[in-house]
Amino acid sequence: MTGDYNVCAEAQPESLNLLHELLQRAAGEHPDLSPADLMLFETAVIEIAGNVVEHGRPTGEVTWQFHLEVRPEQLLGRLSDNGEAYEGDLSSGVMPDVMAETGRGLAMAHLALDGLSYERAENVNHWVMSRIRH
């Protein structure tokens, strides 16, 4: 069973709830989706979206769009935002020291996903996240 879901919003902390709600809706309509897969995918999506909320510039002017595809073999998410280009190193998802208070988001997303990529095209940032279903 496949399914497509979309949501768009301003990149504000409160709008992360829309992503939770979208994923809950997808789970409700796909009872065959493993709770563990959904939980890890949701964790990664919220970290990537949280990164856009926190670091997206110009502050207060960024909007994002999220598209979810529930495929028989995988979960595929694409988060697109109109903020400035992401300057960080996507491959630097190293888990910081246990006593660090920040810097875990990208590392958590890497661990929770099977694929994570970033590209900048036509002034839009695209984050593509995938997790193979188990």
Place this chain on the structure above:
Amino acid sequence: MELEKTIVGNAAILSCSGRLNMVAAPKLRAMVDQTVADGHARIVVDLTDTSFVDSSGLGALIGGLKVTRQAGGDLRIAGAPEQVTTVLQLTNLDRVLKSHSTPADATRDW
């Protein structure tokens, strides 16, 4: 997320219900700071009704752990549901934030 504080003996129990995310994390952190400032440096964060935690929430827990320890106390967590437990393992934070089954269990040796 809703936060509720209860003082039990020499411990403060902070109960978080809902999502401990970038909206809620600063509120938890502020409550921990205020609780320590009020003289309660032994804190249990009860996560029984926490449906989701993100890296901001983890940061608030670690920040709270440091503040309580600097004041001679400790911060422990209780009742962590599966998503919280999984995220603690992913980030290796289960080494410093061991989850107790209940707040009463967490405060047993205080």
